[in-house]
Amino acid sequence: MLGRALEYAKDPLAMFQRQWDHYGPVSPILMLGQRWVFLLGPEACEAALTNRDKAFVNGPAWTEVIGPFFQRGLMLLDFEEHHMHRRIMQQAFTRDRLEGYVERMHPAIEQGLRRWRPLPRFEAYPALKTLTLDIAAEIFMGGAEHTPPSEMAAINKAFIDCVQSAAAIVRYPLPGTRWKRAIKGRRVLEDFLRSYLPDRRATETSDMLSQLCHIETEDGERFTDDDVINHMVFLMMAAHDTSTITVSTMLELLGKHPEWQERCRTEALALPERPSLAELESLEAIDWVMKEALRLRAPVPVMVRRTIKDTVVCGVEIPADTFCSVGPQFSHVMPEYWTDPMRFDPERFSPERREDKSHRYAWEPFGGGVHKCLGMHFAGSEIKAIMCHLLRGWTWSVDPGYVAPLNNHSLPFPSDGQPIDLLRRTRA
Ligand code: HEM
Numbered sequence: 493m494l495g496r497a498l499e500y501a502k503d504p505l506a507m508f509q510r511q512w513d514h515y516g517p518v519s520p521i522l523m524l525g526q527r528w529v530f531l532l533g534p535e536a537c538e539a540a541l542t543n544r545d546k547a548f549v550n551g552p553a554w555t556e557v558i559g560p561f562f563q564r565g566l567m568l569l570d571f572e573e574h575h576m577h578r579r580i581m582q583q584a585f586t587r588d589r590l591e592g593y594v595e596r597m598h599p600a601i602e603q604g605l606r607r608w609r610p611l612p613r614f615e616a617y618p619a620l621k622t623l624t625l626d627i628a629a630e631i632f633m634g635g636a637e638h639t640p641p642s643e644m645a646a647i648n649k650a651f652i653d654c655v656q657s658a659a660a661i662v663r664y665p666l667p668g669t670r671w672k673r674a675i676k677g678r679r680v681l682e683d684f685l686r687s688y689l690p691d692r693r694a695t696e697t698s699d700m701l702s703q704l705c706h707i708e709t710e711d712g713e714r715f716t717d718d719d720v721i722n723h724m725v726f727l728m729m730a731a732h733d734t735s736t737i738t739v740s741t742m743l744e745l746l747g748k749h750p751e752w753q754e755r756c757r758t759e760a761l762a763l764p765e766r767p768s769l770a771e772l773e774s775l776e777a778i779d780w781v782m783k784e785a786l787r788l789r790a791p792v793p794v795m796v797r798r799t800i801k802d803t804v805v806c807g808v809e810i811p812a813d814t815f816c817s818v819g820p821q822f823s824h825v826m827p828e829y830w831t832d833p834m835r836f837d838p839e840r841f842s843p844e845r846r847e848d849k850s851h852r853y854a855w856e857p858f859g860g861g862v863h864k865c866l867g868m869h870f871a872g873s874e875i876k877a878i879m880c881h882l883l884r885g886w887t888w889s890v891d892p893g894y895v896a897p898l899n900n901h902s903l904p905f906p907s908d909g910q911p912i913d914l915l916r917r918t919r920a
Pocket of ligand 1: 550566567568578727730731732734735738790791792795796857858859860862863864865866867868870871
């Protein structure tokens with residue numbers, strides 16, 4: 493049984509392909525002592541994500557995978573309660589608020605990139621992880637003004653300990669285990685966030701924590717202090733690795749394809765040094781490259797669900813109480829929907845081609861249905877803002893034959909740190 497989990501960790505796509513060839517869109521599998529069903533291809537993914545007969549739930553499924561450390565985050569709530577919390581949280585992602593976040597992002601990105609050094613084999617992935625954590629401290633915490641940098645390191649560590657618990661084999665708090673560290677990490681994060689609540693409740697500022705304290709629906713629904721803390725811990729997790737992986741994949745692809753790097757740079761240079769939300773949205777080549785990166789390496793390659801009643805997907809019965817793995821990454825490379833799917837070809841997203849429209853769920857890196865990523869536009873603007881700063885100040889190359897060795901134990905990241913040959917750009 494462990495063998496199937498290791499098979500997934502080694503090469504998820506190869507495993508999906510074997511399941512698909514043998515069973516089609518709905519395939520049974522025994523993994524880590526549980527009966528799972530893989531839902532592959534856009535039809536099966538659509539059925540689970542749109543969840544018309546309300547047979548699938550998120551909370552018990554995601555808790556099984558990522559542990560209890562993101563409890564009561566939006567993605568882990570279901571049905572009425574989820575609907576109510578999502579309605580409130582949407583207020584933190586309105587266009588006005590996104591504009592405010594983008595303004596705050598630029599100085600944080602500039603400051604973070606000042607620490608980068610031109611180097612052969614510069615490890616882009618850990619550097620980007622630090623950069624996105626710095627951005628998160630600014631956007632999510634409003635700079636965390638009461639926390640000195642030495643204490644901020646402990647907060648970052650607590651956060652990383654929680655995230656890493658997803659890959660824990662021992663899921664019990666034995667001394668020295670990831671699980672034990674994650675329990676402590678969650679407590680540290682809760683105390684840290686709680687200490688800022690009185691300030692953020694007192695004065696509304698444009699950071700996410702303050703926004704969650706102040707937003708309310710037209711009917712006057714608001715978050716309690718506990719809600720704010722639970723949502724913040726989840727949001728920091730949802731926003732961090734996903735954006736880091738996307739930028740890191742874009743660096744790899746643009747390093748291997750210098751003609752596209754130049755095309756993206758020309759676009760970035762045509763904008764002001766600190767582009768607004770609307771200017772970031774006007775980018776074309778950078779947008780296609782971002783979408784292609786999300787297609788080729790979906791940061792969330794599978795989503796999980798559990799059935800609470802018998803249901804039927806693509807003509808196959810799935811009994812109640814079954815864990816399901818919904819796999820957008822497989823849809824992203826199915827030759828039925830994409831031409832030459834493994835090739836880097838950003839123009840497949842151009843208005844003339846729009847291969848992503850070959851099926852409503854052919855391209856679904858942000859999921860779909862009621863749980864569709866609420867931070868999708870936030871993520872797009874953060875990724876594009878980072879790319880604009882990088883393209884302005886730096887050039888880089890990657891050996892065209894390089895294949896990133898991915899660690900697939902939780903979200904897929906390059907285990908070699910994603911080396912790139914990085915040079916400072918001499919301004920024309
Ligand atoms: C490239 C970056 C990102 C990717 C690929 C991504 C992907 C996803 C996916 C696939 C889901 C759906 C999970 C499911 O249905 O089980 C999701 C949910 C969510 N994401 Fe993202 N995400 C990204 C960035 C962000 C950012 C930056 C934020 C916040 C600032 C965010 C906030 C959320 C929230 C709140 C949910 C839960 C929505 C709900 O359950 O109603 N995400 N994300």
